[in-house]
Amino acid sequence: MEEKTKRTVVIPGEVLAKGEDYLPGEGTEKIGKEIIAIKYGLSEEANKLVKVIPLSGVYQPRKGNIIIGKVENITFYGWAIDIDSAEGAFLPLQEIPGYVDKDGLREIFDIGEMVVAKILDVNGRGIDLTTKSRGLGRIDEGLIVKVNSSKVPRIIGKEGSMISLIKEGSGCEVTVGQNGLIWIKGDKVEDELLAKGAINFITEKSFSSGLTGEVEEWFKKEKGGNK
Amino acid sequence: MAKDFKRPDGRGVEDIRPMKAEVGVVPNADGSAMFSFGNTIAIAAVYGPKKMHPQHQQDPKKGTLRCNYNMISFSVTDRIRPGPSRRSTEISKITEWALEPVLMIKNYQNMVIDVHINIIQADASTRCAGINAAALALAHAGIPMRDIVSSVSIGKLDKQLVVDVDKDEEDWEEGEGATDIPITMTSSERLTHIQLDGKISNDELKQVLELAKKATKKVYEVQKKALKESLEVKE
Amino acid sequence: METPNSTGDRIAQYLKDGKRFDGRKPGEFREIFVETGVSKKAEGSARVRIGKTEVIVGVKMDVGAPYPDSPNKGNLMVTSELLPLSSSRFESGPPKFPAIELGRLVDRGIRESKFVDFKKLCIKEGEKVWTVFVDIYTINHDGNLLDAAAIGALVALKTAKIPKYDGETGKVIYGEYGDEMMPVSKEIPIVTTVHRIGDSILVDPTLEEEDISEARVTIGGSCEGKVFSMQKGDSGDLSIEEMHKILELSENVRKEVFSKIDKFFK
Numbered sequence: 122m123e124e125k126t127k128r129t130v131v132i133p134g135e136v137l138a139k140g141e142d143y144l145p146g147e148g149t150e151k152i153g154k155e156i157i158a159i160k161y162g163l164s165e166e167a168n169k170l171v172k173v174i175p176l177s178g179v180y181q182p183r184k185g186n187i188i189i190g191k192v193e194n195i196t197f198y199g200w201a202i203d204i205d206s207a208e209g210a211f212l213p214l215q216e217i218p219g220y221v222d223k224d225g226l227r228e229i230f231d232i233g234e235m236v237v238a239k240i241l242d243v244n245g246r247g248i249d250l251t252t253k254s255r256g257l258g259r260i261d262e263g264l265i266v267k268v269n270s271s272k273v274p275r276i277i278g279k280e281g282s283m284i285s286l287i288k289e290g291s292g293c294e295v296t297v298g299q300n301g302l303i304w305i306k307g308d309k310v311e312d313e314l315l316a317k318g319a320i321n322f323i324t325e326k327s328f329s330s331g332l333t334g335e336v337e338e339w340f341k342k343e344k345g346g347n348k
Numbered sequence: 349m350a351k352d353f354k355r356p357d358g359r360g361v362e363d364i365r366p367m368k369a370e371v372g373v374v375p376n377a378d379g380s381a382m383f384s385f386g387n388t389i390a391i392a393a394v395y396g397p398k399k400m401h402p403q404h405q406q407d408p409k410k411g412t413l414r415c416n417y418n419m420i421s422f423s424v425t426d427r428i429r430p431g432p433s434r435r436s437t438e439i440s441k442i443t444e445w446a447l448e449p450v451l452m453i454k455n456y457q458n459m460v461i462d463v464h465i466n467i468i469q470a471d472a473s474t475r476c477a478g479i480n481a482a483a484l485a486l487a488h489a490g491i492p493m494r495d496i497v498s499s500v501s502i503g504k505l506d507k508q509l510v511v512d513v514d515k516d517e518e519d520w521e522e523g524e525g526a527t528d529i530p531i532t533m534t535s536s537e538r539l540t541h542i543q544l545d546g547k548i549s550n551d552e553l554k555q556v557l558e559l560a561k562k563a564t565k566k567v568y569e570v571q572k573k574a575l576k577e578s579l580e581v582k583e
Numbered sequence: 584m585e586t587p588n589s590t591g592d593r594i595a596q597y598l599k600d601g602k603r604f605d606g607r608k609p610g611e612f613r614e615i616f617v618e619t620g621v622s623k624k625a626e627g628s629a630r631v632r633i634g635k636t637e638v639i640v641g642v643k644m645d646v647g648a649p650y651p652d653s654p655n656k657g658n659l660m661v662t663s664e665l666l667p668l669s670s671s672r673f674e675s676g677p678p679k680f681p682a683i684e685l686g687r688l689v690d691r692g693i694r695e696s697k698f699v700d701f702k703k704l705c706i707k708e709g710e711k712v713w714t715v716f717v718d719i720y721t722i723n724h725d726g727n728l729l730d731a732a733a734i735g736a737l738v739a740l741k742t743a744k745i746p747k748y749d750g751e752t753g754k755v756i757y758g759e760y761g762d763e764m765m766p767v768s769k770e771i772p773i774v775t776t777v778h779r780i781g782d783s784i785l786v787d788p789t790l791e792e793e794d795i796s797e798a799r800v801t802i803g804g805s806c807e808g809k810v811f812s813m814q815k816g817d818s819g820d821l822s823i824e825e826m827h828k829i830l831e832l833s834e835n836v837r838k839e840v841f842s843k844i845d846k847f848f849k
Contacts (some may be wrong), residue, residue: 132575133487134535135494151492159452159494161487161575178490179378179397191584205584207397209457234556235587265587271490310597314604374723375635376670387623391722393668416667416675421718422625422641425757430662430718431677464668464675466720468639469622 128163131173138171139165148173162271180206180270180300182248186240187257189265190250192230197223200230200231202238204300205267208247212238216251220256235260237296237304256296263294263306264313270301272324275332282333283323290340291316315343353508356516357386358429362559364500364512364566369574371488379489381574383481385500385512387471392481394489396461397453411456415443417478419467439475440465446479446499446532446541452492461491471517473501476530479541484571488578497540498567499532502556504548509555511563531560535568586794594792598783603792605634605635607801609785610832617734619742624758627743627765631735633787635725637669640735641718642743642765646755649705649712657704657712661690663719663732670724685729688718688814689736692803696772696811699740703766713745715765726790729801733774734840738847740765769849772811773837774803776831779819784828786836789836800826802833806841 131137137149138156146149148160149171158164162175182188182204182310190204199213212230214221221229223285230236237257238250252258277284277297288295293307293316303320307313326332353361365386368398374380378392384390400406406512421428462506463485465478476499483497503513506523513528520526527546533539539557548556586594594604601609613634621628625641628815649656663686665673678686693699704713719732745763747756778788778796788796797819803812811828815821821829 130576132496132572133493160490162490164764175490177379177488191587203584207399207456209399212579233585233588235589246428260587260589262589262592264593265590267584288563310593310602313593317604374668376723376725377668380668389622391668395667395671420622420641420720421716422622422628422640422643423660425624427643427645427716427718429666462667464666466666466668469624 128165128174130162131158131164132161133159137173138166142169144170145170146170148175175271177269177271179182180204182206182208182210182240182243182300184240184242186228186299187296188240188250188300189235189237189260189296189302190300190303191303192232192234192236195226195230200226200236202236202250204298205249205302206248206300208243210238210240210248210250212236212250212252216241216249216253218253230259235265235304237298254285260304263304264317266303266305266320268301268320268324269304270299273297273301276303276320276323278333283336286333286336286340287316287319290319290336290344314341318343349544353505353510354434355505355510357514361508362497362511362562364563365514367567367570369484369570371484371574377485377489379485379487379491381481381484381488383477383484383571385471385473385477386514387469388467388473388477388514389469390465390467390474390477390481392463392465392478392485392492394461394463394482394485395493396489397456397459398462400458400460400570405460406458407544408457411453412460413444413448413451413453413463414460415440415447415465415482417443417465417467417475419470419474421454425575441476441493442475442543443479443482446497447482447486449540450495450497450534450540451486451492452494461486461489472513472515472528473530475499476501477531480571484574487575495536496557496568496571497532497534498564498571499530499541500560500563500567501528501530502559502563503528504538504546504552504556509552509559511559531556531564533560533564535565537561586791589605590791591592591795594795595781595783598780598785601783603785605789607787609783610836611788612836612839613732613789615840616700617844617847618737619738619847623790625743626746627739627741628737629735629742631731633727633731634789635723636727636731637722638731638735639722640739642731642739643716643718644743644755645714645716646706646711646748646753647714648710649708649726653701654709655705655712656701657699658714659690659694659699659701659717660714661686661693661717661736663689665721665724665728669721672724673721673847684816685758686719686773688801689717689733692733692772692813692821693717693736693740695849696770696803696805697700697769698737698767698772700766700768706750711753715740724776725790726793728774730775730787730840733803734844738844741767770805770807770809771841772803772805773840774801774812775833775836775840776801777833777836779821779825779829784825784832786832800829800833802830803839804833806838808834815823
């Protein structure tokens with residue numbers, strides 16, 4: 122059984138746990154017998170693993186993440202994509218589905234266009250992307266909303282419960298990039314704004330439990346008033 | 349002696365002016381904060397980590413902290429002409445050195461973390477307020493750091509040591525005049541910054557360090573509270 | 584990151600129906616918040632927030648020689664800094680065109696309206712006059728910095744006190760004030776900018792809206808319908824009909840903006 126201690130806000134330098142058998146997880150460091158927070162966030166302990174969940178900060182790219190980015194530059198080998206992280210990302214020619222003419226890069230993704238891609242690898246050279254799977258590729262139309270990447274787990278929810286609620290409540294397709302960019306596409310602009318409003322509502326709320334219920338209430342109120 | 353000494357604003361010799369701190373004051377920034385000692389008000393905003401430009405300033409071995417300290421024209425009685433000065437350039441560097449020892453940015457090769465500090469209202473100890481705001485803004489931005497740093501000025505007015513020097517005290521002329529010593533420490537009492545202008549003995553300096561230990565802890569409590577009570581985490 | 588094209592398209596689409604993302608009508612401003620006393624060292628100062636956009640403005644005064652072509656008038660100097668603190672889009676360094684333009688547009692709004700009576704700022708004709716410095720600093724950029732700066736300059740000037748001046752030494756005694764306030768006229772200039780996006784005319788754009796604005800006209804005028812200054816910016820063009828709409832909208836909006844700051848003018 123997993124034991125979780127109540128989450129508390131911690132600041133860098135705070136001692137989170139003392140003892141030989143505690144292990145330093147994400148956002149912490151072990152110095153001697155003490156686990157120290159090295160980031161501002163919520164501390165959490167489960168089975169002696171102590172970690173700090175950041176509340177803010179620039180997106181930390183991870184292999185396998187789905188992200189949304191903007192085409193910044195086109196080279197002979199592919200597209201340089203801005204994904205709002207410290208490091209730049211690159212989508213090589215070989216990682217596009219189907220055959221691509223070396224001279225036809227601009228027609229596939231032009232500078233300034235938005236794309237949904239998956240992170241293949243994060244290494245010394247940078248971040249490598251692919252659009253070879255389903256659901257990836259160019260964003261043709263819709264709203265792009267930007268939230269801090271630390272809020273993304275909240276927007277997706279446990280096993281996708283929150284994102285399903287947003288989709289059902291607004292009737293829109295919603296694609297969440299782990300880097301905090303979210304693509305909303307609906308039949309009507311009103312529906313898209315409803316999804317956007319729900320996302321803003323969630324990001325403004327604290328890390329309270331029962332947020333799913335609150336969001337359900339929010340949708341009822343918003344849709345009830347708009348008839 | 350100490351108890352009879354009259355500071356211009358009536359404070360006790362070890363009293364810091366009322367402090368205020370708040371994070372999130374610049375919504376656009378990755379992290380931001382304001383910090384004030386009485387009438388000295390500083391705001392700081394952090395943008396980064398991000399790719400360093402210009403490219404020739406990139407450090408392939410570690411990330412770079414880049415601080416930019418500036419006083420706004422109407423923060424002081426004699427208007428400051430807009431633009432950098434030698435003083436603000438020096439304080440920018442001092443601020444970097446005060447913060448770097450606690451930052452863990454070795455893994456941000458070729459990247460930069462920009463910290464912009466502006467003094468809105470000046471009543472001495474501006475660099476200390478700036479460092480305090482910058483430390484908060486860096487934590488608020490989620491930058492990995494071993495500790496928060498806290499800064500305060502210790503002064504010697506003629507022969508009397510005082511904590512948190514204001515403008516009237518900076519201009520003290522009686523006897524040996526004013527000695528101004530801004531100091532920055534981590535919460536585990538490690539010194540990251542010290543400067544001195546004036547005239548003081550080594551023995552007195554040891555007392556200064558003791559006073560600084562106590563005073564920076566008080567500053568730390570204010571900084572800690574600002575981060576913990578930030579709106580974003582209200583339960 | 585600049586506003587994505589897809590979002591820009593949506594903004595324009597919505598505007599065709601007279602709607603905006605935050606529920607405002609095209610002629611509506613976001614919530615305006617104004618307070619004075621930003622810095623006790625300034626002769627006058629104001630903080631203005633329009634939505635999430637924030638700007639601070641300070642007034643400082645000094646005594647010096649008048650300009651040769653106005654020997655009996657005080658001087659005005661408006662500068663503006665787009666602080667890198669306020670947006671990742673701004674860099675450190677000497678002011679570039681947007682900062683210079685902002686300063687000049689606010690300057691025009693004050694100068695041409697004759698809001699400040701510069702003749703009353705003359706101490707000795709041909710020799711000593713007051714120079715009024717108006718310094719604008721951006722704190723958070725979410726669109727429409729210009730209108731925020733103009734409101735700030737107006738309120739900072741209205742509430743500014745004139746420092747004491749020692750005629751014998753020729754020195755200003757800063758920090759000491761008599762009862763003298765900045766000499767201002769009763770005709771109050773409000774500066775607002777109207778934008779064109781596609782066929783829609785709107786005021787107070789957010790940053791996203793400003794990114795897709797094609798043309799804009801900054802107009803300084805009174806609530807009684809007089810226009811003192813005007814400048815069209817950006818590379819789009821405007822039809823005569825659109826200009827009529829812009830003039831009308833600007834006049835209406837001035838009244839709305841003034842109602843948010845009238846407490847400083849009572």
